[in-house]
Amino acid sequence: MSGTGAPAAGSHGVNTAAGHPPAAPDIARSITDPRAYAELNTLLGNFAWLRANDPVALIETPTFDPFWAVTRHADIMQVGRDKALFHNGDRQTILADRAGAARVREMTGGTHLVRTLVHMDDPDHIKYRQLTQSWFMPGQLRKLEPQIRALARRTVDEMAARGGACDFAVDVAALYPLRVIMLILGLPPEDEPRMLKLTQELFGNQDADLTRGTAGLSDATVAAEQLIAVFMDFSAYFGRVTADRRARPRDDVSTVIANSIIDGAPISEFEAMSYYTIIAAAGHDTTSSSTAGAVWALCDFPAEFARVKANPALIPGLVEEAIRWTTPVKHFMRSATADTELRGRRIAKDDWLMLCYLSGNRDEEVFDDPATFRIDRDPRHLGFGYGPHLCLGQHMAKLEMRILFEELLPRLKSVEFDGQPTLTASNFVSGPKRLPIRFAMA
Numbered sequence: 001m002s003g004t005g006a007p008a009a010g011s012h013g014v015n016t017a018a019g020h021p022p023a024a025p026d027i028a029r030s031i032t033d034p035r036a037y038a039e040l041n042t043l044l045g046n047f048a049w050l051r052a053n054d055p056v057a058l059i060e061t062p063t064f065d066p067f068w069a070v071t072r073h074a075d076i077m078q079v080g081r082d083k084a085l086f087h088n089g090d091r092q093t094i095l096a097d098r099a100g101a102a103r104v105r106e107m108t109g110g111t112h113l114v115r116t117l118v119h120m121d122d123p124d125h126i127k128y129r130q131l132t133q134s135w136f137m138p139g140q141l142r143k144l145e146p147q148i149r150a151l152a153r154r155t156v157d158e159m160a161a162r163g164g165a166c167d168f169a170v171d172v173a174a175l176y177p178l179r180v181i182m183l184i185l186g187l188p189p190e191d192e193p194r195m196l197k198l199t200q201e202l203f204g205n206q207d208a209d210l211t212r213g214t215a216g217l218s219d220a221t222v223a224a225e226q227l228i229a230v231f232m233d234f235s236a237y238f239g240r241v242t243a244d245r246r247a248r249p250r251d252d253v254s255t256v257i258a259n260s261i262i263d264g265a266p267i268s269e270f271e272a273m274s275y276y277t278i279i280a281a282a283g284h285d286t287t288s289s290s291t292a293g294a295v296w297a298l299c300d301f302p303a304e305f306a307r308v309k310a311n312p313a314l315i316p317g318l319v320e321e322a323i324r325w326t327t328p329v330k331h332f333m334r335s336a337t338a339d340t341e342l343r344g345r346r347i348a349k350d351d352w353l354m355l356c357y358l359s360g361n362r363d364e365e366v367f368d369d370p371a372t373f374r375i376d377r378d379p380r381h382l383g384f385g386y387g388p389h390l391c392l393g394q395h396m397a398k399l400e401m402r403i404l405f406e407e408l409l410p411r412l413k414s415v416e417f418d419g420q421p422t423l424t425a426s427n428f429v430s431g432p433k434r435l436p437i438r439f440a441m442a
């Protein structure tokens with residue numbers, strides 16, 4: 001399909017009748033290719049070009065249904081906030097190619113493998129979100145602060161014990177958010193390795209280093225098969241958790257989920273499993289990536305390291321800027337429920353739109369010198385999304401990162417790169433994969 005008005009085979013058509021030419025093939029490739037997110041510079045250049053020249057760009061590739069890439073901060077907010085006009089659940093919520101989407105349809109008869117908050121629209125979305133929302137508000141989280149601080153101290157002690165060199169992404173950042181998730185879900189620490197593997201496979205699903213072996217299959221089928229295998233593992237694990245919390249309720253999020261009542265009936269096994277999955281998965285790699293992103297930036301911008309060390313009141317700013325600068329969640333998709341217009345482009349009912357959070361967070365109209373890491377910015381970033389699907393765990397993510405840096409920075413006398421850091425190859429959730437550092441600690 002190339003702007004001729006002919007719909008892509010077996011797909012929803014984008015309204016090319018509006019006559020808007022598609023973005024250049026190299027740009028379309030870079031936005032969709034997981035590897036471009038590991039290299040980043042070319043991708044960031046392409047996003048900058050799109051913001052300036054084609055901010056709602058038609059993306060056509062041989063493997064994906066066509067979609068609109070929304071790259072400006074203001075437009076992402078406009079789409080994000082309009083929950084009636086732009087739905088999460090009608091089409092794939094995360095960019096999936098045609099073969100992967102077909103495999104999911106074959107497996108489930110529907111569009112999604114699981115049904116979590118990000119796959120829902122009102123009236124269900126608000127009902128399911130309210131089940132756990134109060135758990136994730138600052139007042140409730142404050143009660144957990146002593147336990148989270150104990151986990152942060154343990155994590156910093158373990159880093160200190162590594163004797164001045166480590167891979168911060170793998171040895172430190174990957175474990176701490178997982179421990180916090182295990183705490184709020186009330187899961188035993190001995191299950192940490194299993195949960196670590198499952199959540200990384202779920203989100204690092206496009207990076208060959210983090211996936212299960214599946215020789216002889218196409219890329220899309222491999223991705224779908226892996227997701228299915230991971231969800232089955234999640235399902236088996238959390239099925240036992242549900243039974244346990246129904247029999248023996250405790251003060252944890254798992255108990256809230258397991259005993260939820262929706263429209264007068266107990267939550268279904270499938271939806272309970274979906275709920276645990278999103279909390280376990282959404283709260284882990286995202287926070288690890290932002291935490292490792294902060295340390296990457298402190299190595300890259302030593303003046304900011306000196307500033308925040310001298311003034312711990314700047315730690316919340318460090319946390320916000322790390323989330324903007326890293327933007328671990330690169331995109332979410334929406335689809336239009338009616339014909340509409342966005343920045344002069346005619347969007348047709350059912351058209352698919354990519355909210356390019358990484359691009360919005362580098363928008364020059366909102367952030368001066370956006371490539372520079374500055375811990376005193378106004379935190380108007382889109383790292384947690386915007387609108388009714390705004391991250392449920394944002395207060396928790398910020399709290400746990402703040403506590404970690406409150407424990408780490410007073411002890412960290414120096415920190416620098418000790419080799420080439422690398423990023424995970426994923427167009428969905430990605431961040432530092434390897435972050436070798438040398439450091440001195442008190």
Ligand code: HEM
Binds near residue numbers: 332383
């Ligand atoms: C720095 C860390 C985090 C980042 C960058 C992040 C990012 C995001 C983004 C961008 C969305 C919006 C989805 C959309 O546009 O449809 C989202 C939603 C969500 N996040 Fe987070 N997240 C983080 C941490 C967490 C944590 C710690 C949890 C829970 C423990 C969590 C749970 C969720 C849930 C449940 C949703 C779905 C909300 C809904 O659809 O109503 N996240 N997150």
